Each structure stands twice: as structure tokens, then as C-alpha cells.
Amino acid sequence: MEQQVDVLTLLRDHPFTRDFPEEKVGELARITKVVRFTAGQRIFEEGEIHRRLYLIVYGRVALYFYIPGKGEFRYETISSGEVLGWSSLVEPYKKASGAVTVENTLALSLDSEKLMRMMEEDAQFGYKVYQKLVRIVADRLRAARMRLIDIYGGGG
Amino acid sequence: MVQQLARAEAPLDPFAITWYRVFAKTRETPDTMTIRMRPLNGQPPTFKPGQFSMLYAYGVGEVPISISGDPANRRYLEHTVRSVGAVTGALAGKGRGELIGYRGPYGRGWPLEEAEGKDVAIVAGGIGLAPLRPAIYHIVQNREKYGKFYVLYGARTPPDLLYKHEIERWRGRLDTQFLVTVDKGDERWRGYIGVVTTLFRHIRLDPANTIALVCGPEIMMKFTVAELKNQGLPEDQIFISMERNMKCGVGLCGHCQFGPYFVCKDGPVFRFSEIGSFFGRREV
Numbered sequence: 001m002e003q004q005v006d007v008l009t010l011l012r013d014h015p016f017t018r019d020f021p022e023e024k025v026g027e028l029a030r031i032t033k034v035v036r037f038t039a040g041q042r043i044f045e046e047g048e049i050h051r052r053l054y055l056i057v058y059g060r061v062a063l064y065f066y067i068p069g070k071g072e073f074r075y076e077t078i079s080s081g082e083v084l085g086w087s088s089l090v091e092p093y094k095k096a097s098g099a100v101t102v103e104n105t106l107a108l109s110l111d112s113e114k115l116m117r118m119m120e121e122d123a124q125f126g127y128k129v130y131q132k133l134v135r136i137v138a139d140r141l142r143a144a145r146m147r148l149i150d151i152y153g154g155g156g
Numbered sequence: 157m158v159q160q161l162a163r164a165e166a167p168l169d170p171f172a173i174t175w176y177r178v179f180a181k182t183r184e185t186p187d188t189m190t191i192r193m194r195p196l197n198g199q200p201p202t203f204k205p206g207q208f209s210m211l212y213a214y215g216v217g218e219v220p221i222s223i224s225g226d227p228a229n230r231r232y233l234e235h236t237v238r239s240v241g242a243v244t245g246a247l248a249g250k251g252r253g254e255l256i257g258y259r260g261p262y263g264r265g266w267p268l269e270e271a272e273g274k275d276v277a278i279v280a281g282g283i284g285l286a287p288l289r290p291a292i293y294h295i296v297q298n299r300e301k302y303g304k305f306y307v308l309y310g311a312r313t314p315p316d317l318l319y320k321h322e323i324e325r326w327r328g329r330l331d332t333q334f335l336v337t338v339d340k341g342d343e344r345w346r347g348y349i350g351v352v353t354t355l356f357r358h359i360r361l362d363p364a365n366t367i368a369l370v371c372g373p374e375i376m377m378k379f380t381v382a383e384l385k386n387q388g389l390p391e392d393q394i395f396i397s398m399e400r401n402m403k404c405g406v407g408l409c410g411h412c413q414f415g416p417y418f419v420c421k422d423g424p425v426f427r428f429s430e431i432g433s434f435f436g437r438r439e440v
Contacts, residue, residue, distance in 0.1 A: 060346075060348075062341060062349055063349075071342065071343065072342065072343055073340060074340070074341035074342060074343075074345070074349050075339070075340065075341075075349060075350070076349050076350045076354070077337075077341075077347075077348045077349040077350060079348070079357075079358065081357070082357065102345075102346050103346065139354075142353075143350055143351050143353070143354055146351040146353070146375075146376075146379055147339050147351060149375055150312070150339075151281060151282075151310075151351060151352075151372070151373055151375050151376040151379065152281050152282030152283075152310065152311060152312050152316070152339070152372065152373060152376060
């Protein structure tokens with residue numbers, strides 16, 4: 001079923017890759033496969049080395065830490081049009097948190113090692129990818145700061 | 157109070173209290189109650205979404221509380237009270253049949269007439285949903301007068317969400333995009349997780365044709381306004397509801413001074429362009 005989905009079309013459509021030149025999208029298609037997860041499926045665990053970058057097509061994935069004695073602390077969800085797994089492109093490639101689907105999810109799964117090779121061979125393309133990654137990491141950092149402040153705590 | 161029972165409902169001066177009887181109470185969260193109350197005499201006053209009341213717990217004190225009910229409902233008033241101090245604790249503890257002193261409604265509400273014909277984006281954080289609930293009722297009941305309608309609501313955890321049954325109903329509407337997020341989820345929560353501003357990733361506002369109504373703690377409004385500006389909304393299309401220490405409710409005592417304004421009389425709802433230059437300033 002997954003194989004019938006056109007990887008190229010999905011890459012052209014995804015916000016992370018839609019503004020890449022057609023030739024790069026074609027190259028990306030060769031290192032990408034379509035994956036489908038059912039709700040509740042674990043994609044990776046905290047601390048794991050998992051060299052895949054996921055572009056979510058539809059569905060929802062929760063990021064979590066496991067707190068001994070308390071269970072999972074889910075702190076963010078990644079949904080359609082977003083990116084999961086930025087740490088697969090940044091040394092030491094260890095997952096900063098676990099990821100579990102909360103809905104049935106369809107994603108494009110890119111081989112991060114091959115993607116990094118592409119980025120090294122074409123520095124301009126690499127710069128563009130890292131620019132997008134920095135934006136994602138900055139968004140997460142901003143959200144983490146707001147959680148630290150406990151933004152709903154001050155209301156009366 | 158006995159004299160008042162025998163007299164017409166209209167108060168003689170702005171500080172005169174009208175007595176209301178609590179007839180129903182809903183526990184929204186462990187520390188937050190929605191109280192339904194009716195005047196001992198006559199009908200409750202009409203109000204505009206976003207206005208507030210001064211509620212008096214006999215012998216304890218008086219506090220400003222936003223009206224949180226349906227503005228089209230003329231039978232009773234609803235207020236959602238979070239127990240955070242002596243007066244709010246006493247009000248939240250009022251049971252069926254007990255009396256609450258009432259003054260109001262006061263202040264400037266949400267610009268729902270100005271928003272007619274435009275898209276509306278409501279952003280609420282925590283108990284900030286309470287003063288926006290009447291606006292949601294109004295827009296839902298007059299849906300044909302408005303364009304696209306977005307509600308973005310964030311709370312700390314799933315048990316902290318207010319008005320859960322109504323949210324379920326509103327989320328089921330095809331003409332409304334009602335997104336809810338919590339800061340901390342667990343294995344049972346299937347919705348979005350993240351602070352309220354992360355919900356902006358899932359909508360695209362039309363900056364030329366959108367009015368944004370924002371309410372929540374000041375720090376949440378600060379980040380939300382920044383996100384709205386990122387989406388291209390000008391400051392004069394963003395409205396926020398301010399909270400200050402209101403005492404008289406009618407702009408006489410000066411307790412709620414906010415720059416050149418009194419929040420009770422000139423607000424609590426302000427156009428952001430009116431207050432942007434001193435919003436969030438340490439001295440104000």
C-alpha cells in the first residue's frame with residue numbers, strides 16, 4: 001500500500017522540501033521511503049541512535065521523556081507538515097526524547113546518513129537544510145522557555 | 157438586604173450591591189467553579205461579552221470576575237471563579253441557595269460588531285477562556301455574520317481544561333476550527349501538546365481580514381501577540397483583555413491604573429495599538 005504513494009509528490013508538497021529545486025527533490029526521493037505507523041506505535045526511544053528524519057504527511061506524534069515512577073511526560077506533538085527527528089542530523093545523533101504516535105500517521109522517512117552526504121557534497125543545499133533545522137530547534141527552544149515560565153500559571 | 161428585596165432592582169449608585177442567589181455550580185477543575193446565579197428580584201442585566209462584574213462575598217470582600225456565560229441568556233449570570241485567595245475562595249465555596257453580592261456589568265467588552273464580516277481568531281490561555289466564552293457563544297449563534305472562526309486554547313494539563321463538554325460540542329462544528337493544546341500530556345491524551353502559540357502552526361490567518369481576541373496571563377498574551385504579528389496582523393486588529401487590581405469598577409479609585417488608562421473603565425479589553433507601547437513594561 002505504502003509503495004503506491006508517490007514519494008515525489010509528497011516531497012514536493014511537504015513544507016520542509018517544497019521549495020527545494022526539482023533536481024534535489026528527485027535526489028531526496030531516492031533516499032526516502034513512505035512509512036505508516038498505527039496509533040500508539042513507538043518510533044524511537046530517548047537516547048537511541050536513530051538515523052532517520054521524518055516529514056509528517058498526516059497524523060500526530062508525541063515527544064516524551066520517561067520519568068521513573070511517574071510514566072511518560074509528553075511535552076510536544078508533531079503533526080502534518082512538521083518534521084520529526086532533527087537530532088539524526090546533529091552529532092552525536094542520539095534522540096533527545098522518545099516519540100510515539102497518538103494517531104495513525106503517514107510520514108516520509110529520509111535516510112539521514114545519505115542526506116548528510118548530499119549536504120556535504122552540495123554546501124548550498126546543506127546550508128538550506130540546516131537553516132530549516134535551526135528554525136525547528138529554535139521553535140522547540142521557545143516553546144520550552146514558555147513552559148518553564150508556566151504561562152498559564154499567572155492567570156486569576 | 158431586606159429593604160432591597162422590596163425595592164426595584166436598579167441600584168441607586170454604582171457602589172450599591174444587588175443580591176443574587178446561587179442555584180447551580182459546576183466544578184470545572186479542582187480549584188475552578190462556574191457559578192450560576194439569579195437576582196433575588198427581577199432579571200439579571202444584559203452584558204457585552206468581555207465585560208466583568210464585581211462579586212461580593214459577604215464579610216470577606218469584593219473581586220472583579222469576568223462574566224463567562226451566554227450573553228443571549230436573560231435568565232441568569234455565569235461567572236467562572238478560580239480559588240486563589242480569601243475572596244475567590246469564599247465565592248468558589250458558595251453552594252446552592254447561598255447569596256452573592258453583585259455590581260456590574262462593567263468595562264469595555266470585545267469588539268464583536270467591528271469583527272462582523274471578518275475572520276475571528278480567539279486565543280485563550282488557562283482561565284483566560286472564561287471572558288472569551290461569551291464571545292464564542294455570540295459568534296456561534298450569529299455565525300453568518302463572521303468569516304472564518306478559529307479558537308486556540310491552551311491549558312497546563314487535560315484536567316485543567318475548562319468547559320470540557322462545550323469544547324467537545326464546538327470542536328464538532330464544521331464552521332469552526334477549535335484547537336486545544338496542553339503543556340503536559342499523558343498516555344490518554346490524544347490532542348495537541350505544546351504551549352498555545354504552537355497551535356499557530358496549524359492555521360493560516362488572513363492578516364488583512366482577521367480580528368484577534370486574546371486573553372490569558374500577561375506573559376501568555378505577550379507571546380501570542382508576537383505570534384499574531386509574525387502572521388502579519390497589525391496591532392489595531394489585536395485585542396487583549398487586561399487584568400489589574402480593580403476595586404471600584406467605575407474609574408474612580410485609581411487602583412487599576414494602567415498607563416493613561418483605568419482598566420475597569422477604559423478596558424478590560426484594549427486594542428493592542430492603544431497599549432502596545434507600555435504593555436509588559438516593568439514600571440506600568
